[in-house]
Amino acid sequence: xxxxxSVASVRADQALDLFSGETExxxxxRSILALADADAAVYRQSLTELTGHFxxxxxxxxxxxxxxxxxxxxxxALNLQLQALAExxxxxxxHDALTxxxxxxxxxxxxxxxxxxxxxxxxxxxxxxxxxxxxDFGHPAGDAVIRGIVECLHGIVGQGGIIGRVGGEExxxxxxxxTLSEGLALAHAMCAAVAAHVFPAPVDRRICASFGVSASPAxxxxxxxxxQADSALYKAKRGGRNRVEQADT
Numbered sequence: 001x002x003x004x005x006s007v008a009s010v011r012a013d014q015a016l017d018l019f020s021g022e023t024e025x026x027x028x029x030r031s032i033l034a035l036a037d038a039d040a041a042v043y044r045q046s047l048t049e050l051t052g053h054f055x056x057x058x059x060x061x062x063x064x065x066x067x068x069x070x071x072x073x074x075x076x077a078l079n080l081q082l083q084a085l086a087e088x089x090x091x092x093x094x095h096d097a098l099t100x101x102x103x104x105x106x107x108x109x110x111x112x113x114x115x116x117x118x119x120x121x122x123x124x125x126x127x128x129x130x131x132x133x134x135x136d137f138g139h140p141a142g143d144a145v146i147r148g149i150v151e152c153l154h155g156i157v158g159q160g161g162i163i164g165r166v167g168g169e170e171x172x173x174x175x176x177x178x179t180l181s182e183g184l185a186l187a188h189a190m191c192a193a194v195a196a197h198v199f200p201a202p203v204d205r206r207i208c209a210s211f212g213v214s215a216s217p218a219x220x221x222x223x224x225x226x227x228q229a230d231s232a233l234y235k236a237k238r239g240g241r242n243r244v245e246q247a248d249t
Contacts, residue, residue, distance in 0.1 A: 022053040096165040098143055099150040107164025107172050112222045114176045119218040121175035121183035122229040125190065128208045128241040130169035137202050145199055145207055152193040156186065172226075180215035180246060187211040187244040195242060208242035215247075 029046045094106035102110065114120035127133075127149060134142040146169065153163050153173065162174040173190070175183060194209045212233030216225040228247035236245040 022057060025049045025053045099147055099165055101150055101153075101171075102162060102164035104164065104166040107162065107166060107174065108222060110162055110164070111172070111174050111225070114174060115216055115218065115220045115222055115225055117218060118177035119216055119220065120225065121178035121180065121186075121213065121215045122225050123173040123175070123183055123187050123190070123211060123213050124166075124226070124229040124233045125171050125173070125187075125209045125211045126233060126237070127169040128210055128237075133203065133207070141203055145203060148197055148199050148207070149194060149209065152197050153190055156190045156193050161186070172229075178215065180213065183213040183215055184244060184246055187213050191242065191244055210236035210241045211244040212236055213244065213246045 025046075029050050032042055032046045035042075094102060096103045101107075111120060111122065127145065130142065130145070133145055146165075149171070150163065150165075153171065157163055157173055160175065164172045164174070166172050173186070175186065188211075191209060191211055195206060197207065199207055210233055212229045212231065212235065214225055214228035214232060216228070232245040232247045236243045239245065
């Protein structure tokens with residue numbers, strides 16, 4: 001049975017064998033140097049052998065250094081590949097594959113952090129009659145509509161908020177530390193942008209969305225904040241869609 005200890009022992013023996021010739025030459029030179037009556041020819045022969053072994057050591061050292069440098073370059077390249085792969089995996093784990101915005105788990109995590117630190121405005125929106133879009137034009141057209149909605153949201157939200165896709169046609173926009181009036185203004189702007197957006201063929205109708213808005217101070221739990229915004233969303237649905245409603249205060 002091969003063990004780690006036996007492998008290490010073999011490697012140590014191989015390392016000793018690598019320098020066995022040099023070790024013998026060095027011992028021989030030392031014995032000659034200890035002789036008081038050795039003549040010049042003996043010294044010359046010993047020096048010649050030592051020189052040959054030293055030159056071999058230089059060649060082996062250069063070869064090993066070159067191999068080590070190559071191994072280091074390969075290791076650095078591998079580390080870069082692993083780092084890129086880790087970043088890709090992290091991105092895929094936190095982002096929606098269709099739209100590139102945060103996925104449900106990631107946006108909930110972001111919302112919880114905001115609610116605990118600064119408070120947050122939650123804007124929940126749902127595409128009106130989206131099932132009819134899929135039924136009439138097919139799922140590829142439905143995917144194009146979803147991407148178009150995200151384009152509209154990005155155009156309004158910019159860098160001031162966070163966008164997440166939390167369901168098939170449902171999205172959440174987060175504003176850290178925002179007020180209800182700021183959230184309502186942003187939601188109205190997004191609602192108008194979606195209604196004005198021209199979606200690619202074969203979609204031949206106006207697409208609208210309904211919005212629910214809640215504003216919660218720091219320390220509010222996510223379930224409470226989201227439930228308020230979600231209730232406002234369904235109020236907008238019941239009120240005729242393509243509209244914005246705020247959470248009850």
